[in-house]
Amino acid sequence: MEKNSKMLGSESIGKLLxxxxxxxxxxxxVQALYNFVDTIYIGRGIGTIGIAAVSVSFPIQMIIMALAQMVGIGGASIISRSLGAxxxxxAExxxxxxxxxxxxxxxxxxVLGSIFIKPILGLFGATEAIMPYAIEYMxxxxxxxxxxxxxxxxxxxxxxxGNSKVAMISMLxxxxMNIILDPIFIFGFDMGIRGAALATLLAQMTGVIYILTYFLGGKSTLHFHFKDIKFEWPILKETFSVGASAFARQAAGSILAVVLNNLLGLYGGELSIAVFGVINRLLMFTIMPMSGIAQGFLPIAGFNYGAxxxxxxxxxxxxxxxxxxxxSVASYAIxxxxxxxxxxxxxxxAELIAQAVWATRINVSVIFLVGFQIVGSSLFQAIGKAGPALLLSMSRQILFFIPIVFIMANSFGLEGIWATFPISDALAFTVTLIFVMREMKILNQTIEKQKIELSLQTETAE
Known part of the structure; x- marks a missing residue:
């Protein structure tokens, strides 16, 4: 409701965040726990090949997520700033x-995914052994x-x-539902990996029903009007422009996963692809709390910037x-x-566990820097600065990781592939630090200018 928007500009920052x-x-x-549990069920019910199939499918899901986040975060940035103004x-x-x-x-x-499913999965690294399982899932x-x-x-x-509680409930x-339905479909109905996918579909449908009751029940600050579906290019352009950074981050992650799956298949086979799948699930579980903070940060920064x-x-x-x-420091230690x-x-x-242990330690060796990176890139999304947001979103995966991983793989094989993770994280942190420090300087100058203008207005009034 309207009070949720007003609190963004008045409540104490710590309490609000x-x-x-x-x-x-x-x-x-909970979403990360679903992925975690889903992989456990698949790993123990289907085996290493099942984990590899989900690992190959994941970058395709990341592209879907990238499009949704581009529209969601880009449009939400406009809405936050519009409500602030x-x-x-x-906003509507x-x-x-x-x-x-x-x-x-x-x-x-x-439509396109269903028609071209086999060539798409082949492009994303599905080997002959993985392909049947990946097709069932996707x-x-x-x-x-x-x-x-x-x-x-x-x-x-x-x-x-400002109504994050409703968003939380829909995701919960x-x-x-996903966690409950997974074992029922995988084991109870003996549907294997297709059962995991069906559990996901039904769980998402349930969440959507709850969201519809929120909007259609008049509980939102915003009111949906069918006439507003009429596309307006300035709004779409700004949505895509600001959301491009979110798209780039997810799409870059997908491209990175495609490159990794193919390189891991070349240097380590299906086992190494499965190792990456397991590590990815662990990283998602540790990164999610920081992403949650970024989700809370976005409307606060966007609203107050607009105001x-x-x-x-x-x-x-x-x-x-x-x-x-x-x-991020706690995640590193664990x-x-x-x-x-x-x-x-x-x-x-045993072989998968042995390889995954040392690969994980290499992978997360500078993960304590990731928290700052997440807030830094989110800042430019929140305030509508599309250029820096896009650059920071692309820096780790596209600018650093992909070029470096080919060099490292060619020079050091499988060990070089895993070592590329901390190198890219360190470089991305450095670039983010430079941009955030520059933006903080601009904010400080603007605040000082506001104080001078206020002082002059007070003197004139007296």
Whole structure:
């Protein structure tokens, strides 16, 4: 409701960040737990080849997620700034344009994905042994992307108006449903990997039903009007421009996964692809709390930037950075100390466990820098600066990782592939630090200018 938007500009930053981040963190942890549990069921019920199939399928899901996040985060940034500037009409037009364009995207993906499923999976690294399992899984996921995309886009809107609790509940509903349905479909109905995909589809449908009751029940600050589905190029252009950074981050992650799957298949075979699948699930589980903080950070920074309350923007940057750094340091310690225990949850394959343990330790050796990177790239999304947001989103995967991994793989083989992760993280951190320091300097100058103008106005009034 409207009070949720007003609190973005008035409530204390620490309390506000906790209020908006905690629900997002809980919801994302449940989603990560689903991926975690899903991989456990697949690993123990189908084996290493099942984990490899899901690992190959994951970058395709990342592209679907990239499109949904581009529309969701890009549009949500406009909505946050519009509400901060008290322009509700523009916010509602943005909502209509977002829902219209994501519907088109998801239908196109469902149709083209179903028609060209085998060549797509081949491109993403599916070997002859992996292909049948990957086809079973993705044939369902392509259809289900319609619900997933709508849920992700809508949740960004709900957070933009300051009602993160509703977004949390929708994700909790789908995540918990997924965890419950997985063993029923995989083992109870003996559907194997297709059962895991069907569980995902039905769980997402349940989450979407809850979101629809929120919007259609008049509980939102924004009101949906069919006339707002009429596309307006300035709104779409700004949505794509600001959301391009979110798209680039996810799409780059997908491209990275394709490159990795093919290189790992070449240098280590299906076992190494499965190792990457397990490590990826562990990293998702540790990164999700920080992503939840970023989700809470976005509407606060965007609203206050739109309202020209730059001192609050500066404060939320500092607070979010401190909290994400604590989480990233804790993640580093856990993954470095207990990798064997964590990996053994997924599989009993001794060879997979042995390779995954040392690969994990190499992979996460500078993960304590990631918290700052997440807040830094989110800052430019929140304030609508598309160029820096896009560059920072692409820096780790595209600018650094992909060129370096080919050199490292050619020089050092499998060990070189794993070593590329910390090298890329360190370089991306450096670039993010430079951009954030420059933006903080601009904010400080703007705050000082505001103080001088206020002082002059006070003197004139006297």
């Amino acid at each position: 906790l209020k908006l981040s905690l629900p997002a963190m809980v919801a994302m942890m 008290k322009d509700v009409v523009k 037009k943005t909502l209509g344009n977002m829902l219209g364009i994501i519907a088109i995207f998801s239908i196109v993906i469902a 044939s369902v996921i392509f259809i289900g992307n319609i619900f997933f995309s709508f849920a992700m886009t809508s949740n960004s809107v709900i957070r933009a108006e 509903i789908s995540g918990i 020209k309350k730059y001192d609050r923007v500066k404060e939320v940057i500092k607070t979010a950075t401190k909290v994400t750094t604590i989480f 993954l470095m100390i207990f990798p064997e225990i964590l990996i053994s949850i997924f599989t009993t394959d």
